[in-house]
Each structure stands twice: as structure tokens, then as C-alpha cells.
Amino acid sequence: MKITIVGAAGGEVTGSAYYVQAKHASILIDCGLFQGGKKAEALNRPPTAPKQRLDAVLLTHGHLDHTGRLPLLAQRGHRPKVFATPATIDMTALILRDSARIQAGDAERQNRKRARAGQPPIEPLYSPQYAEEIIQCLQPVPYGKPVRVAEGIEARFVQAGHMLGSASIQLSVHEDGREKKVVFSGDLGPKGSVILHNFDPIQSADLVFLESTYGDHDHRQFLKTVEEFVGIVKDSVARKGKIIIPTFAVGRAQMLTVLMSWIFRKKHLKPFPVFLDSPMAIEATKLYYKHFLNNPDLFDERLLSYIRQKPIRADLKTLKATATAEQSKQINDCPGPCLVMAGAGMCNAGRILHHLKANLWRPETHVIIVGYQAHGSLGRQLVEGEKVVSIHGEKIAVKAKVHTLGGFSAHAGQTDLLAWFSGLAAANPRVVLTHGEDGPRESLAKLISQKYRLKAIMPKMQETIVV
Ligand code: ZN
Secondary structure: OEEEEOOOOOOOOOOOEEEEEOOOOEEEEEEOOOOOOHHHHOOOOOOOOOOOOOOEEEOOOOOHHHHOOHHHHHHOOOOOEEEEOHHHHHHHHHHHHHHHHHHHHHHHHHHHHHHHOOOOOOOOOOOHHHHHHHHOOEEEOOEOOOEEEEOOEEEEEEEOOOOOOOEEEEEEEEEOOEEEEEEEOOOOOOOOOOOEOOOOOOOOOOEEEEEOOOOOOOOOOHHHHHHHHHHHHHHHHHHOOEEEEEOOOOOHHHHHHHHHHHHHHOOOOOOOOEEEEOHHHHHHHHHHHHHHHHOHHHEOHHHHHHHHHOOHHHHOOOEEEOOOHHHHHHHHHOOOOEEEEEOOOOOOOOOHHHHHHHHOOOOOOEEEEOOOOOOOOHHHHHHOOOOEEEEOOEEEEOOOEEEEOHHHOOOOOHHHHHHHHHHHHOOOOEEEEEOOOHHHHHHHHHHHHHHHOOOEEOOOOOOEEEO
16 A cells, blocks of 8 residues: 655645555545645645545544645545544534635635736635535544445544544555554644543554654643633733634634633633634534533543533623624724634634734733644744734734743643554554654654654655555
8 A cells, every 4th residue: 555645744734634545445534724824825736636546535633734625626526435523524514614715705805906906816726615515425433443434444533632523543454465554643632631532542553644743842731821821811801901812713712711711610800701703613612512412422521520510601601702793893892801712723814813903012912822823824923923913914013912822732742642652652663753843743753763763754745655
């Protein structure tokens, strides 16, 4: 079998996709969108060549950088079965519909400019129709049980603790009377998350693809990060400032909502307005609740008992879910203190840009970064301490305090990545590090070599590994 890495390699973190060509079938693991700037986004083409065979797609989780190129497959005429856990199916449908809407909106905006400049119009990357067509191809798989996904290929989906429904995938590929096992970590969550069930171990593999987003360091402990967060919120309340948090709609937004409920329940602060300013985060929260009722196994025991004690809604009477653009604009008129969660998570688009534009220049504002920020994104510029940034073509001074709270990350830090890998190390697998910038990948490769005497390879994009 041959596995070609068609995303999230060569130091690139987004665009996850692997094309597995076995004797009897060819499948993709993930089909993610490249994000973070023009250079990365220019890579957004279908991950397979036009005439290449594609029997199935397997999704590790719903995030756009793992699913966002799926509609391109439909656009090319492919209708493969797309296997994912039930929660990932819900999340993927939500995320792809939103992505198609954004692509169409972006193209429309650009075309207005192009028309004024006398240039021909451009097509969106894909239309909502292709998102719908591929959503129809989604097929649920349970956790833990091997499922036949194509001729000669079985897959087992294992808890990854990264987002609702996330999984690592263990493939068993049968060729010429032999079986080979290949494991794809997908994105792994941190151990000790109070929201989701932790990742489960996997024992056997001939080849492992391991993510390395934070392969070079550990995050601050979650509970220490909560303390820091409470400190920032208290300061902000004292200064009557706004707290602006760029959040991916799925995952961090729900975690922060729980946290604000806890702050108010424990009376650390009197309730003040909290805005969930993202139609998609509002929808995602409903899905979290649906799975909370139907699949409590997906969640951490501490969250289950916290919510059973008292519903989160009871603490959050001041939470406003602002679905419409008009409601979102009104947040500008709300005096501080208030907390605003809005997308996009890397500040490269969406409502967060309006909030940053209106508040970055105010010294009483706090901006809290809680997720990964790719090179080239506005979020990365803020993390790196830029004093002036450009938003919608306007120069904005950064007088706000910018905090990076790595301890709220949905990604495992170095120790947790190694803990996940330690279950597999005894099987002496070949190790391939992907989904990380070069520094973190190199650090993790060094540690794997020291600890387990295994050489980890760090492929470039389009590299093929023969198994
Ligand atoms: Zn992810």
C-alpha cells in the first residue's frame, strides 16, 4: 500500500489529508481545508487527481482543517461513503454548510470589487450545493468496533479527546494474505480536559501518523490557566473593559461558556453580559447539548456531575446568543465589563474582526487567545505582539492587552502526545510526524528517538510512504 500526504505536512498545520492506495481500494483519511493566509489557501485543490480512484473517506473529526475540502470531491463528481462518528457527522454538516456560505460570500465581495475594476468574476471555491451533496454521503460508525470501509480495509475509530466526536483511526489493510495496521492520531486532545472524555490508548501499528502541533512544549496546567483566566476577567471588570475572545465555534466556545457559568456559580464575580456572537457557535452548543443527553460517554465525568447539580443556563442569565448581524452590531453599544466570543478563531474573517477593530485600540480591552493561530493570520500577529495591525484595510493600534492561554488549547501538549504514543511504541512502528510547524516536529522527533529509539520522519507535502 502507498500513503501520500496531501495536507498538513512540510511544516504546514492545516489541510489535513492522507490518500491511502491499497491493492483493492483507495481511501482518504480527512480532507481538510488549508487556512491562515493567501499562500496556504492557494493550496485548496481536491486532494486526489481527476481520474484517481476513491472508494471512501474517513474523518477523524469535524474541524474545517480536516473536512473543508470534502465539497471539492463532490464538485469533481466523487460520491464516496464518508465514515465518521455520529457527533462528527453533526459537526461536519454544520461546519461545511458554514464554509460554503463563507466561500460564496467571499467570492461575491471580491466580484463586486472586480466588476468595478473591469475584471472578470471569479467562482467561489465551492458552492453550498456541493457541501450538501457530500453531507449526504456521511455514514455513522461507532467508537471501538472495527468497521469494513472498503474492500480489504477495516477501520476502528478510537476516542481522541480533541473535540466532540473526535477519533484516532486504526486501519487494518489486507493485501496478499497479509495484514498491515496503520494508525492516524488525528488531532489529540489534552489529558485532564474537564469537558471531554480523554483519548483512549491504541496498542498495535506498523505505521503511525502522529500530530505534532504542540510537539515542543507542554501547556500550562488547565486549572492554573483557569486561575489566570479568572484574574484577567476580574481585572477587566475592575477597569470596565471588554474581553474579546476569538473562538473556533466548536469546542472552545462551549468550554468558555461552562467556565463563565462556574465563575458566576462560585461567586468569583457578579454576573455581567457574556455574548456568544456566532450563529455557528450557537448551533454547535445545541449539538453539544444533544450529545450530552444521548451520548454522555463522550464527556468528562466532572462535567456530567457539574451539569447534573444545576443546569448551566441557571448561572448564565446574562448570556446572550447573538445570531443576527444586527444583534452583533449592538454589542458595540454595550459598555464594559462584558465578554465577547466570536469567530473566526484565527481572526482571519468573521465578526471577530469588527470587535477587534472597535476595541483593540482601547487600553482597557483584554484579548484572550485560546486556540492555535496559523502563520499569516491576524491572530498570529496579535500573539507576536504587533503594535499596529490592518483590519478591513484600516490601520488599528494595538493598545489592548493580549493574553495567550495555551492551557485552554484543544490540542495535547508534548507530554500528552508522548503518553498517547507510548501505548504504540512497544509495537516498534514506523513513525511519521505531521500537522506541526518544523520546530515542534523536530522537538518531538528528538524525544521519540531518545525515549523509544525510533526514528520519526518528517515528510513534505505530496510525499508518499510505501508500507
Ligand atoms: Zn482539530
